[in-house]
Amino acid sequence: MKLSKQFDRVGMAAAGRDLYQFAAELYPICRSITGHGIRQTLRMIQQHIPLKIFEVASGTSVFDWTVPKEWNIKDAYIKDRSGRRVVDFQKSNLHVLNYSVPIHATMPLGELRPHLFSIPEHPDWIPYRTSYYKEEWGFCLSHSQLVALPDGDYEVSIDSTLADGSLSYGECFFAGQSSDEILISCHVCHPSLANDNLSGLTVATALAKLLAELTSDLRYSYRFLFIPGTIGAITWLARNQDARTRIRHGLVLTCLGDPAPFHYKKSRRGDAEIDRAAAHVLSHLSERAEVLDFSPYGYDERQYCSPGFNLGVGCLMRSVWGSFPEYHTSADNMSFIEPKCLAESLRACVMVLDVLENDRRYRNLLPFCEPQLGRRGLYRSTGGDSIADEVNARLWVLNFSDGENSLLDIAERSRLSFAMIFEAAQLLRENGLLELVLGANDGEEVAAKGVHRSTASDF
């Protein structure tokens, strides 16, 4: 299958190295849902793939929301009476409550205290906190730092701006043979946090790079979104409402760099083709992989799967957000992610897309009894032994290719890998035993879009 072959040309080791290196370059930047950090990040992605960057003005209405003011920050600190920076934005951009309004004041610890956030259970980690939609200021620090602060006055400074500007996001589109689209979405709004979200955006970038070389051969068109979480997805959907009739499948990518087993969270539909493709691929990658039911909390699948859109978009992760202690803390750093894990995640994406690209229905042209595979060299010659998986796959494809079952249906039922079922189908087709069936579920058909459209326009 084309994508897997393309991945294999690069190889796991080189892919892991490149992914980790790109994450390391992006790590120091102080990103937020708007501002210079995200803009700089998008420009760095642009060096790898043909990314179009969009700016949407503060105050723009996007469905029930409004694009917020743009936030930028130069410096922030808490100084003790001796003038020493006891909390210093220059050391970690997590130290400042993301989207803090500017402040410069001196105040006793008692007054400062409500603005300080720490994690008592992990006294050495700095938490990551945000206040996008309520004007607030604050500092995040390790709990051991916090408890060590003596009483007395502190100089508090946040040199930030919150002013009309714009929200930035990036979009990368590859036209395939069909105008039906596969959406790959990742958020790019977190500051120095590695697994959430640098792993997602680096894997998405590498995936786009890989597809760029295959584009004319692709069945589907592909749309990659690099957006700030929540408000970015909402903004994009508000500005691209017609796209929902074109998006057939999609993946939100995040938390893909740590060594936990894969987790796939299903779309709201629960039985969308992406759900089945991801579940199939993961089950063949590892017994420890888990498929989770949809829930309306999480990442941007919340927006893509809101009832008005109800797109077939799931979320691929290794560790699940919120379930690992390092989540949204300074411990989610470059040591928490590994080149090999990033590369495996990229390969998993490639395998899922290969299923979608190649999942077709075929019809057995000799449906009455088995065709004689032996005289075509597709069977073993000496009877009495057991048969190889390759031969077994051919029998499965022949038996279930009645025009109703797709290759994925057959892979699921046979418990053989999609790759093996696909190879069997190709071989049988080359031998004149199968024909491709084009129908309402094959992606290119008007009828299919019609069905999709009616689902999406229930409201």
Add this chain to the structure above:
Amino acid sequence: MKLSKQFDRVGMAAAGRDLYQFAAELYPICRSITGHGIRQTLRMIQQHIPLKIFEVASGTSVFDWTVPKEWNIKDAYIKDRSGRRVVDFQKSNLHVLNYSVPIHATMPLGELRPHLFSIPEHPDWIPYRTSYYKEEWGFCLSHSQLVALPDGDYEVSIDSTLADGSLSYGECFFAGQSSDEILISCHVCHPSLANDNLSGLTVATALAKLLAELTSDLRYSYRFLFIPGTIGAITWLARNQDARTRIRHGLVLTCLGDPAPFHYKKSRRGDAEIDRAAAHVLSHLSERAEVLDFSPYGYDERQYCSPGFNLGVGCLMRSVWGSFPEYHTSADNMSFIEPKCLAESLRACVMVLDVLENDRRYRNLLPFCEPQLGRRGLYRSTGGDSIADEVNARLWVLNFSDGENSLLDIAERSRLSFAMIFEAAQLLRENGLLELVLGANDGEEVAAKGVHRSTASDF
């Protein structure tokens, strides 16, 4: 939810005390499927709720059955040669085979023996036996009593009458906003047996009392039946055949006083709304609660779920009939049931009815992406933490309120309690984010009754 609030006004302790006290008052009466005992019981229930008592003459045809002669009993005994009552109805009304025809004779033990019933495995317990439809006489006694009887002649006396009269039952009706009814049925024909059936009838009485104070606010109309087992249900159904088109949901209540975990036996339909409501409530009450498939043996759900009626009526129990050793013996006495258990059972009924009363479909009025809950004060303000169940419930209700899913559907899918989902829906509706959907499955609609009617008139 209204019923729960009403229950909370009384409180568990007071509810348990009242239930147990009422059971204790009813305990000594010698009830049967007809006669003074059941009539006296109905009059005592009438002191609590507006019960209408019906009398149906012996000999009346009710479907395949005939209302039997009325049975009454004043006294019964077995005297030994010394004139001592060795078995005495005055000590326990279980001692006489219920519905025994009158007899007064002297006979040797050998002749008496076939008329004596005991339980060898529980030598101190008196069994409860009946012979409603075959004219017979007999005595029930503990096995230790039985084996201690010396040979010789015994004077046997049963001072009963079996004569034309009537069968009595009680009915209590509360009109709600809809003419669709919820049926609560319990049998009231057992003599001094506490769990089966005093627990059922006291819980039903308390439930009716609680509803009486809410009646104009209720979505459904409620019909309570206090009837003799089997023949009572058959008689009522024969006289109220049109009611089957009005009964949407129902519960048979029995064995609700012992400390066993809850058991709910599903209706014949298996997926009726009452089945799902009861299963949901019990799963949130206790991990030990069990849901049982329908079977055609048991209590009066046998009649309500006969194929000609096929009503959505299940059976709520703690211990399951026949499965506990005390069942139908003198050990099912006032020590076997507990105030707290009775009160918990009442509350479980209340919670199930609250689900039925409040299970509606809503439509998210802002279905494209999530509405901004934060600016409505319906979200947390500081990002980065996990969200509370209350907020999660709001996201579930918004995401799945597409006009198809009811609140119970959403509660099942989210694994949050119906109460929490309901609260979320109320809050979202107050905030203009949801609207109620009235449709074919909402109870008040003509279409729904039509569907129901056609199911019930397959014959």
Add this chain to the structure above:
Amino acid sequence: MKLSKQFDRVGMAAAGRDLYQFAAELYPICRSITGHGIRQTLRMIQQHIPLKIFEVASGTSVFDWTVPKEWNIKDAYIKDRSGRRVVDFQKSNLHVLNYSVPIHATMPLGELRPHLFSIPEHPDWIPYRTSYYKEEWGFCLSHSQLVALPDGDYEVSIDSTLADGSLSYGECFFAGQSSDEILISCHVCHPSLANDNLSGLTVATALAKLLAELTSDLRYSYRFLFIPGTIGAITWLARNQDARTRIRHGLVLTCLGDPAPFHYKKSRRGDAEIDRAAAHVLSHLSERAEVLDFSPYGYDERQYCSPGFNLGVGCLMRSVWGSFPEYHTSADNMSFIEPKCLAESLRACVMVLDVLENDRRYRNLLPFCEPQLGRRGLYRSTGGDSIADEVNARLWVLNFSDGENSLLDIAERSRLSFAMIFEAAQLLRENGLLELVLGANDGEEVAAKGVHRSTASDF
């Protein structure tokens, strides 16, 4: 039920003795997919049942296949330098690669070696190997024989013929009340191998013998096929393409003589009535019985379940082909099978067919409440006890006989045996409480065949 009664007249012991005896008579014959061995076998079956033997000329096209040349063999050996037969066809017909072309030559061991087959893991067993569709010669021998062969020249002789002739198969048909057919198919092409396939063909023969005495009483018509594996099924189907519209249910019988628990492999449909009947019967025969999903590899169900036919044909086995070490070796001999196991297998077939013969829909004529079974003598008389399974079965049949549920549906749901449910239905029908419902799924109806036909002619 008729078939079970007929089996009981013979009894397990006599059935086992006869089955084993017949297998022993057939054991020495050197069978193949064509030739004298299979012809002699069919004539021996003919002594028990009215079998019609068909001959299909070599070269005949059957779907994608061609009937092969006929193979016959007189003798085969490998002689060492001293003239001693170190491998001797006269000692075991497994010694020759089945379908070996003739050869007479002297060659050194090195040249002979690629033509020798053994099983290193089981050094005392001779493997069974075939080469039907590739002209080849070879010998099978025990691994200990093989390794003991000294270097040097060997005289190799296979006195076989491979020439135009015919393929033989046997067919036995019993007309029942309906023209709808049940197919019983077994392969008869293996040489001295007991479990695979003598057990299958002896059980099929005994089953046909049993049906022969009931034929006018049977609901279905029955067609027994005794055919060479794969090519025989393909040949029969090619010559009887119209039959597929008449075959409603079917079983492939094989591996039925060893003491392993029963295994039933479902038809491609997965929910065909035969699948449910077999699963039901096996679940009541033993907790160790297993039901396997369909897969397109195995015995002749591969052909009957090819997508163009898609018949409701499953495969009944004890040990599953390929999963036991003795499979296709000299260890699958008369010691590997047991009279008792063969008889149990025959009885299992009988029970499955009894389900198919008697699975009907009934309608409760008194569907409103329970009918009063007591006054018809169909209930217990003294209340208070639990009820017997027989009474319980009557309640199940009454409750679920709404014209939709068949007796098998009710047996599955109640977890009572089909036999008990059937007895209840007969009794209730005799008492005027049930009527038979004739409908689209009852086998005799034109509508049913129409449905079937359209499924089968999707191609």
